[in-house]
Amino acid sequence: MIKKAYADTSAGQCHYRFTEGDGLPIIFLHQTPSSSLMFEAMMKQLSGMNMYAIDTPGFGQSFDPIGTPNIGDYARWIIEVIDFLNLDQFHLFGHHTGSSLATQITLERPNNVMSLSMIGPFFADKEEKIELLKNMNTDWSPDENGDFLNTVWHLTGEVLGATGNLALQHRETLDALRAHYSSHQSHHAIWDQDLINSFKSIKCPCLVMCSKDDVMYPFFKKTKLIKSDSTTHEIKGKNLGPDLDTEAIANKFKSFINTIEIL
Template identity: 35%
Template sequence: MSIRRRYADCRDGQIHLREAGDPANPTICFFHQTASSGVMFEKVMARLDDRYHCISLDSPGFGQSYQPGEIPDMRFVADRLMEAIDDLGISTFHACGHHTGGCAAVEMPRAYPDRLESLTLIGPVLVNEEEKAEYRKTFVRPFEAEASGEFLMTAWKYLELIGAASSVDLHCREMADHLTARDTMPMAFSAVWNQDVEGAFRSVDIPLHIMCSKDDVLWPLFERAGEMRPDAKQSIVGGSDFQPDRDPEGVAKALGEFIEGLA
């Protein structure tokens, strides 16, 4: 697989992205979790690029995309990403969002009718109001930087807790992404806790696919998502909170079978 790295324009700056596959094939756009970047989908893209045109975008404030002054809500993220997709000349696509990336992607079907052909959510973030209140206590500014550098070990241990320590390369890569997003990570988390994600999820009127691993921190919310939308195709994969890195074969297989089943 040959990964092409490039930029696309949105109204506020440039969105960095990775691209693989023939643009003549159906497009899948991938949206990453906080505080990762589009690199997390490279192994999945490698397993799909013979059949699909794969685009993995860095959200505003993450990876190598521009740094916004604020992230007021998830619609803001969805709009900037869609502007970048427009700049690439892509009219319709299949969307696949992981954790926070799914929170952005789930805003797209009603905001941009007829643009998405399907929606896949890996680890749907279907938190209720009580859970949001608890998450706000920790995940608004989880790694407050101080001169001593103690926050570096806090971040390293957090990444270990959610599964990034399966390899040194993954752990270091995610650490670097977290440092890049030190200012925007709390903005993104705040936008998630303020989102009416249930309303957006219930309103999805295109083919819907939910995916998770049993050791993902959001596994209980996956079960909730299935109860809310029994019409959604459900797939269980491995890989803790890093399914595209740790179980790329399972993710690519589930995603490919879902899309191919729509034909």
């Protein structure tokens, strides 16, 4: 059974989903503008394991940050959740923005993170970020005509990849509508992060996955150039792999961490 609860942090309460099970805890961190809901299918597929999926501040049912938090702020809040839960050693699994956050947490808590798994990390350099900004539209703030609803429906369907799965698109749309402001905050945080050099510094085993039609796929191809000892694996599901390629991703991830725990 997937249960839900809240953890106290210095800035507010964070909502999380969890299952009680065996092995080292697994902590899932979601993409923007989703929530921990995006990992429920994975948690069911990995039934019997000890798992936590946390709503990043500003998303799902967690508190809304004030101002312009940086990646260190987000990492500090999630670490406070981890400490609240009394988790010592654990595996981290991040998706898109969650990958950036998981990397920062790994840098700050290297003795606690036993492995780092990521889907679609944002390995863009300064020039690539400037180019991306020219064509990036992340504004779906409410407007009187309701046009923002069509904007979000297009985002979750055509961009994220939920088209053809009405229940999934509806779920992602609701998450995105809730996060219209906090998405700007989190994007600002990861834009200012030097993820490439941060990833180079990671010492624990790393698994990096991505789908060929994921918006992050061009950066995924840099993985081995950045960190040659990382494990890479292509998946399916566009930007919603945990929902659309659940079994394959869960199996790859489980075999990866099982090898680590044997050592």
